Amino acid sequence: MHIAVIGGGITGLSAAWELQQRGIKFTLLEASNHWGGKVISSKLELNKDAHFLVEGGPDTLITRKPEAWDLANELGMLDQVVNPGSETSGTYVLDNASLYPIPVSPTKFISSPLLTVRGKLRMLAEPFQPARRDDEDESLADFVRRRLGHEALDKFIGPVLGGIYNTNPETQSIMVSSPIMREMEKDGGGLFAGALKRAFRAGKQKGPKKPRFVSFKNGLQALTDELARQLKGDMRLNARVEKISHHGNGYQIFMADGSSVQADGVILATLANQTSAMIKEIAAEASRQLGEIRHQNIGTLSLVYREADIPREPVISGLMIPRREKRMIDAVTFTSRKMPERSTAGYAVLRVFIGGGAPEMVEFDDERLIEAVKKELAELLGITAAPQTWTAFRWQSGFPQAHVGHLKRVDEIEKLLPKGLALAGSSYRGIAVPDCIHQGREAAARLAMKGNM
Ligand SMILES: Cc1cc2nc3c(=O)[nH]c(=O)nc-3n(C[C@H](O)[C@H](O)[C@H](O)COP(=O)(O)OP(=O)(O)OC[C@H]3O[C@@H](n4cnc5c(N)ncnc54)[C@H](O)[C@@H]3O)c2cc1C
Known part of the structure; x- marks a missing residue:
């Protein structure tokens, strides 16, 4: 049996890992020149004494969903796990243009002016x-x-x-x-x-307690890098799939460069809006319905400031901005407060989220983007200085929206697929990294079962 996996994000890598554990031959096809998809960690260097580790996409994993922890264990990476602490402490919300701390303790709740x-x-x-x-x-x-x-x-x-x-x-x-x-x-x-x-x-449970949120010492990309390193199948970067056709009892997968791969089954580990176009010829109705799942623009900017350029008050670790406030940015995290070991003393690192309230921001060029973000940070947090350095990550139509009834819809789409095709990933049954790992592995296990091909 030979299975092709399309998409080399965490979902596709996890699917390939599961196939490898089961001794099944696989080909992993990834359009870009990097494994991991949205899992992307990057180093920023200001000078030889000032460097910073930033995340483009996910930065923490919740351990209540065990799949990422289990995978890290299988890969022998638990010694690299770090605990960045609680997500909610020091988080503020913008309400009627003013900042309010989110009350996280009973006393703060009682005295909070927010409600x-x-x-x-x-x-x-x-x-x-x-x-x-x-x-x-x-x-x-x-x-x-x-x-x-x-x-x-x-x-x-x-x-x-x-x-x-x-x-x-x-x-x-x-x-x-x-x-x-x-x-x-x-x-x-x-x-x-x-x-x-x-x-x-x-x-009452015995055994070591896991922290609630975890990351890896060198960033979340350590997980996808290690997965890619330990995978031994046919792994192809810069392999953009355009179309899938029937071929005998299996499938032929056509790439943008004119090459093709034959396989008995295919795991579609790309977003629903990307998968839709690939399967038009072999599953027209499923393709149409996949195309109806909405995907929102999303992006992040990581900005490095001199600590002295950040107003002393309020001391916040995060700011959530509801859409009704009509701002150009959606949230801000003070990464250097959440994970100080990833920064250099004397500097502050902020991560700004864009694409929800003002989707057009993700399509702005660098110059327009940084000007818009600077204006927002000045008005909201009083940061008027320019960042020392910054970097941006953008995904157009890259963030799936699961509307009410979504799971039923996914069930129905799956019923429309021909035998030997499986969907997995953030557009379907949960968006978090552990959900994606679960879906990738589950799709591989399903195809590996006799009778499903
Ligand atoms: C800003 C941000 C913050 C997040 N924070 C968290 C967090 O803290 N914790 C958490 O658990 N989750 C978080 N998430 C969610 C999580 O990161 C994603 O849902 C998950 O990484 C998606 O993985 P995926 O493999 O399904 O999709 P992707 O990462 O989108 O991978 C799909 C891959 O398919 C490739 N591809 C596309 N088209 C083709 C084609 N035609 N042929 C071949 N390959 C193709 C793409 O290049 C890509 O590499 C965050 C997401 C974002 C964007």
């Missing part, structure tokens, strides 16, 4: 709300309104979740983005009770 007394009481009444126990989908916004009230949604949960998923909470599927919240409701009757139940169960 009215009525809003706080509504949140505290969460345990008394009727629990929904079915498996039907709903939007993130409907879920939060139902459990915690509309203020909680508008003032901080919406901006935080909307920021993480670069999406509009009113349309985003809860079952794709935060199924754990619905599980807690189903299991414990509500979020507070469900969280307590989980904490109690975790407390």
